[in-house]
């Protein structure tokens with residue numbers, strides 16, 4: 001694949017980041033982003049939560065909120081794409097500007113606030129897709145003004161269950177007031193019970209079992225992580241994505257945007273999110289799948305997430321800075337790192353630094 005991104009990047013960085021994102025989506029819809037024609041090394045193939053992934057790399061939620069380009073993203077060589085966050089009703093999100101580049105830090109601050117076209121649009125798009133060529137997950141959330149946020153998650157799962165391969169309950173966006181309170185023990189128990197019941201209904205009706213995962217924040221104390229691990233292990237939920245963006249602002253950040261409200265992602269999130277991942281691996285002891293997200297930007301950081309306990313790795317912000325060729329680059333580097341350490345498959349390396 002010829003990498004035209006360095007040229008495109010100059011244009012994209014000359015306009016505001018939200019406009020750049022829309023231009024990127026348009027290019028993807030037009031098929032201008034290309035495809036990865038080289039197959040994946042067999043060492044990268046992996047079975048996680050009962051699903052077969054050609055490689056462990058995935059697009060994190062928030063890039064394709066309305067399921068406009070999942071197949072185009074899979075064609076770039078990803079093993080999975082997570083669309084959303086989708087809320088039951090369409091909502092505009094927060095006023096603009098609501099996304100800021102911290103270029104010196106290879107980071108972004110966003111406070112989009114779940115701008116999306118709502119469940120019926122996502123359902124229509126996902127139901128029209130051929131079910132081959134990679135795994136598609138659907139990330140579900142609650143509307144800003146939802147009287148009962150938990151029921152928004154139930155509705156999301158109910159509507160999308162037939163149309164995606166796995167589902168993520170996003171209870172960790174910092175940009176919807178009160179949302180992160182769903183991570184507290186009692187709320188979480190209720191949420192997971194209610195989502196489990198929706199899934200049981202589908203399975204009882206003859207649908208296949210599909211994995212359910214939870215997406216947590218990186219800003220949780222040890223006690224909160226222990227509670228989450230306990231509740232998740234008791235609930236029959238299949239995995240946890242560690243993590244969403246952070247509300248912390250590390251001292252290392254540069255530039256005028258660091259005071260903007262919102263969630264920070266990219267390179268400065270790598271260390272803190274990987275530490276939470278390690279803690280979660282210790283607490284869950286390999287009994288459920290962990291998906292590592294936060295600051296992955298090369299093979300080394302992807303490999304570190306895997307060694308910290310991640311069976312799958314997701315990224316978003318690094319794509320803004322490096323473009324689609326990053327996917328092939330990470331896969332090649334990761335394959336080399338696995339082989340250098342004597343791991344025959346990616347699954348063999350999961351948790352190697354913790355267990």
Ligand SMILES: Cc1cc2nc3c(=O)[nH]c(=O)nc-3n(C[C@H](O)[C@H](O)[C@H](O)COP(=O)(O)O)c2cc1C
Pocket residue numbers: 060061062063065084085099108110112114139170173215243244245264265266267269293294295296314315316317318
């Ligand atoms: C612009 C932007 C929008 C995002 N929107 C969502 C979202 O709608 N739902 C969600 O679960 N995570 C969302 N995220 C978080 C990412 O999925 C990911 O967890 C986080 O950015 C850390 O990964 P990264 O450092 O590779 O970007 C968003 C991130 C960014 C940068």
